[in-house]
Amino acid sequence: MLKRTALFIIVLMIASGCVSKQTLKSQMTEVIKENPQIILDAMRENNLELLDIVESGVDARNELKREAKFQDEINNPFKPVLSPDRASIGDINAPVTIVEYSDFLCPYCKKGAEVVRDLVAKKPAKYQLIYKHLPLHAESKKLAAVFEAIALIDKDKAFKFHDAAFQNQKKLFKDSDGKVLGKILLELGIDLDKLQKVLKSATIVKNIAADQAEAKSFGFDATPTFLVNGVSIRGYVPTDKFEAIVELILEKSPKKEHTDGEICEDCLNKM
Structure with missing residues (x-):
């Protein structure tokens, strides 16, 4: 027995006389x-x-590494591009900005999307949500292009498509003839002829490529990944835990101090 053997050795040493440690x-x-x-x-x-x-x-050891990484990101947050031209929901001046890097055909992305969408729905003044693309499959990339095309037509409808696409994810997996996608678009009142024209826009390709490049530059290679005020949350996290992490980020983040005539960098990014 490990403890018994060690104890025997110690007793033997001590019995031999008084010795220092x-x-x-x-x-x-x-x-x-x-x-x-x-x-x-x-x-x-x-x-x-x-x-x-x-x-x-x-x-x-892993927990210490996670804590160290979390604190490092608090002190040195990632800085995603926050363009007003991209679709978002919530308050653009909200204290919490969530950037969602996702794939419409990823099951965990569906669960993660429901969490952040629910947070914004309950507290729209607290959160701003921006959807970015990290498609891992060709079919996912097509859906990403549709989202971006709709956003160029109507940003509000883009997030309605976001919700509908995730809700119908299993059907879209097998939607080789596009019937499921077509039904979703018709239910959202999307002009299909106009959509087909917009889908040819170079802006769509540019936006998706920019999202992928940005995610890669941050070291993100799996979905879903979220940035909460520049701090990463990787993978699906239940609502209560996600909210707890948000509060921890707000608590630990350095407070931004404004002086007369000056605007902090984060505020500039939100303008």
Whole structure:
């Protein structure tokens, strides 16, 4: 037994006379060097306990890494391009800006989209939500193009398409003839002839490419990923936990101080 073996060694050392901690440590080290089988045998006898210790250590180390990364992003937030030309919902002057990097055919993106959409619906003065594209499949890219085309026609309807596309995600997976997509567009009152013309716009290709390049520059390669005031939340997170992270970001973020005649950089980005 690991504890019993270690205790036996310590007792043996102490029984040999009064020794300092440094001397005791040196003597114990020497014993283990000369008899490594003691440790090996103890590890074999207590392999499950040892595995628990190792796993606990790994978890603790990973948690420290996550906390350090989170604090680093608080101090040095990512700075996505926030263009007024792109579709968004909520208040443009809201204290919390969420940028959603997503894929219309990603199941976890569907769950994540529901979370942030619900937050904005409940507290539109607190949140601004901007949808950006990180399509991982060719079909996803087509849906991204439709979203961007609708946004060029009517930004409000673009987010209605956002909701409808995620709600019908399973059907869109198998929508090889485009019937499901066509039905969604008709239900939203989209002029299909106008949409076809707008889909040829170079702006659409430019916007999607810019979103992908931006995500790559931030090291994002999976969906969904969210930026909350420049701090990343990767993957689907339930509503209560997402809100808790938002509050933590607001609490830990340096307070922006305005002076007469000056506007902070974040405010400029929102103009």
